[in-house]
Amino acid sequence: MPEIRVVGFAPRPDQLEVLRHPARFKAMNCGRRWGKTITESNWLSEGAINDGGENWWLSPIYAQAKAVFRDKISAAKRGGADAIFSDVSISELRIAYKSGGVEHYKSADNPDTLRGAGLRRVVLDEAARMKRDVWEEVVRPAVSDTHGSVLFGSTPKGKNWFYELWTRGQDPLQAEFRSWQFPTSDNPLIRPEDIQHARESLPADVFAQEYLAEFLDNSAGVFRNIAACLGAKPQEPIAGGSYVAGLDLARLTDFTVLTILNAAGQQVFLDRFNLLDWAVQKARIIATIRKYGALLLVDSSGVGDPIFEDLRRAGLAVTGYKFTNESKGQLIEALMLAFEKSEIKILDDPTQRNELDIYEYTMNRSGTVSYNAPEGYHDDCVIALALAWWALRHTASPRLRSL
Ligand SMILES: Nc1ncnc2c1ncn2[C@@H]1O[C@H](COP(=O)(O)OP(=O)(O)OP(=O)(O)O)[C@@H](O)[C@H]1O
Numbered sequence: 361m362p363e364i365r366v367v368g369f370a371p372r373p374d375q376l377e378v379l380r381h382p383a384r385f386k387a388m389n390c391g392r393r394w395g396k397t398i399t400e401s402n403w404l405s406e407g408a409i410n411d412g413g414e415n416w417w418l419s420p421i422y423a424q425a426k427a428v429f430r431d432k433i434s435a436a437k438r439g440g441a442d443a444i445f446s447d448v449s450i451s452e453l454r455i456a457y458k459s460g461g462v463e464h465y466k467s468a469d470n471p472d473t474l475r476g477a478g479l480r481r482v483v484l485d486e487a488a489r490m491k492r493d494v495w496e497e498v499v500r501p502a503v504s505d506t507h508g509s510v511l512f513g514s515t516p517k518g519k520n521w522f523y524e525l526w527t528r529g530q531d532p533l534q535a536e537f538r539s540w541q542f543p544t545s546d547n548p549l550i551r552p553e554d555i556q557h558a559r560e561s562l563p564a565d566v567f568a569q570e571y572l573a574e575f576l577d578n579s580a581g582v583f584r585n586i587a588a589c590l591g592a593k594p595q596e597p598i599a600g601g602s603y604v605a606g607l608d609l610a611r612l613t614d615f616t617v618l619t620i621l622n623a624a625g626q627q628v629f630l631d632r633f634n635l636l637d638w639a640v641q642k643a644r645i646i647a648t649i650r651k652y653g654a655l656l657l658v659d660s661s662g663v664g665d666p667i668f669e670d671l672r673r674a675g676l677a678v679t680g681y682k683f684t685n686e687s688k689g690q691l692i693e694a695l696m697l698a699f700e701k702s703e704i705k706i707l708d709d710p711t712q713r714n715e716l717d718i719y720e721y722t723m724n725r726s727g728t729v730s731y732n733a734p735e736g737y738h739d740d741c742v743i744a745l746a747l748a749w750w751a752l753r754h755t756a757s758p759r760l761r762s763l
Pocket residue numbers: 369370371372375390391392393394395396397398399515547549
């Protein structure tokens with residue numbers, strides 16, 4: 361395999377095809393760990409060394425840009441290639457080559473602060489995690505006078521702007537664009553057993569997106585089929601009815617949410633409040649739980665713990681659920697399945713609906729998944745609902761026994 365200078369990288373044939381392809385805008389849509397970053401990093405250096413000029417590396421957040429920059433510096437030092445650097449600025453994440461070219465590593469999280477013109481090569485690493493404006497408003501104009509080129513590499517994030525861009529590369533009539541789709545399994549350094557383990561342990565959609573690089577409809581969303589599961593109506597308790605409740609307690613900035621399901625999986629009650637002191641909250645929770653005679657499952661990690669004890673002392677049938685990344689995953693995946701199989705019916709509450717719509721997963725480096733609301737958003741309705749659903753599934757219906 362031909363060597364590319366700087367970090368002694370010997371590209372695989374599929375990576376070489378991307379590197380050598382003459383299209384001006386190239387988009388690699390790849391599974392995790394395929395080798396996007398290493399390919400892009402070498403493409404950038406190749407341009408900076410051979411064609412000079414100003415070249416940019418963009419990552420979704422600063423910490424990622426910095427990590428790629430540091431990896432490149434240390435790999436170059438190890439291989440003795442740092443002799444071709446004329447100047448390295450660690451504070452500016454900037455490498456200047458003796459041949460005159462410059463590389464700048466930047467974060468794309470605030471497109472308004474990215475100003476540039478006359479760029480020769482630009483990399484957008486994990487492009488699907490950047491805003492559309494980064495490409496359309498910043499990068500595209502910045503390469504126009506120089507007729508510069510752009511390499512996009514990403515794992516998909518649903519059918520967002522990166523998907524649109526990728527489809528242009530599939531159109532033979534748009535000669536400036538070329539795109540590829542590569543699964544993780546193309547990288548022989550990733551053990552097939554690891555991929556098989558991921559296939560068995562992850563939700564099918566997550567595996568399809570993260571390992572097969574499939575563009576899924578609405579894939580950023582964890583919960584699907586929500587619309588079909590609307591239509592429950594608030595109900596007062598009926599005689600002989602069995603009920604379960606899920607409670608997510610407010611942390612500093614959140615809301616406390618109490619959700620109640622009947623034995624048929626219909627949401628009959630939803631309450632959401634904040635800024636009440638604990639004594640008032642407690643009275644409100646206890647009154648509702650007593651009224652329905654519900655079994656209550658509550659987040660008992662962290663702040664939940666003393667409160668949980670308080671509720672138990674008040675004589676409620678309350679059980680704690682300790683949140684770890686793993687136990688939270690199980691809780692959320694059970695609710696995902698309930699929506700997919702239309703086993704649950706929920707109230708048409710706009711806040712709850714919105715929280716369910718935008719709820720996200722992220723893949724950790726270790727290959728595990730974490731579930732969360734997008735940064736700055738709440739997930740209290742989701743957690744309360746997931747707790748109530750868990751309580752329902754783990755108690756025998758219709759006569760719910762003690763948890
Ligand atoms: N041609 C190659 N030669 C040697 N190692 C390679 C090659 N291609 C990829 N690798 C190795 O495979 C691993 C994954 O590469 P890289 O981090 O570039 O992938 P990625 O697709 O960016 O992954 P992620 O999804 O985690 O961002 C790294 O350890 C990298 O060094």
